[in-house]
Amino acid sequence: MTIKRETLAAASSRFALGECSLGAILIAASAQGVCAILIGDDPDRLARDLQDRFPRAALIGGDAGFERIVATVVGFVEAPAFGLDLPLDIRGTAFQQRVWQALREIPAGQTASYAEIARRIDAPKAARAVAGACAANALAVAIPCHRAVRNDGQLSGYRWGVERKRALLDREAGR
Template sequence: MSSARKMPPPGRPTMPIRFALGQCALGALLVAHSGSGLCAILLGDRPEALRDELRQRFPQAELIDGAADAERLLAQVAGFVEAPWIGLDLPLDLHGTAFQQRVWQALRAIPAGSTLSYAELAARIGAPKAVRAVAGACAANALAVAIPCHRVLRSDGGLSGYRWGVARKRALLEREGRE
């Protein structure tokens, strides 16, 4: 009988998550990665709140603060916030439903400086009636800027809710030459 080893689910103690906290033009920034790629890019006003959010997202993980590799990723993500045209091509460790993953993949295909409405995004993934579900997938995104949900607008072109605040959404779009 074969004794194939099962991989533990994400966030188990056997899976360390390295992270770093810093500042960028949008406020506090937390960047975290597992062995598979970036698993969180969080924006906020207070570093402590971002650390708490990471703990809530991965309650069983061994969180390692300030690792050198996480510090390098933090600098890379902060640089991307400042200059989105440079691109951010890093491996991602996505945790979500199959539907969320479809939405997030479609979001990654929206180039900097471009936007879509929630309805257009729903149509693009082949679920034109799932506009609210698309909005929910955007809200569940824990990888700010890497999965650019800030590029999704209301049907009238206006800014709507953004997990990290409408002011940050506006600032990101301005940096990309959209607003």
């Protein structure tokens, strides 16, 4: 896994839009790895989100080689038990990086509260900031923010919708 903290500057990024069982999906990759997996209802909105995230990048449509990456990511969304064996280009602040690493350590099918995640990264009063890091995540499913729940175990906000969060958790639990 490649970790980058700076923004994608004048480099190019390949991307493709597609469909999966959760709706529209956009996958983008830099030279370092997959840098965005966005899920939603509106493909145009996903493309705008990508442009907003990487305003100085030259966005290039995918080619045949990139289509294999797209198929791998879509396959992971559909069957997360198989894992995602692709390099990731994870970009965020030092705090976000810590949160995202803690999320990746939660086993598939399990959850942790925002407060518990804050304690795991030695920031016990930062539960709201943990939620903010989840909201800033550009790598849906690969960084499993869907595993973060309220203190009472109930599902709450998820950037790509609570129903998608529920579907992802059900898939991971084998339901």
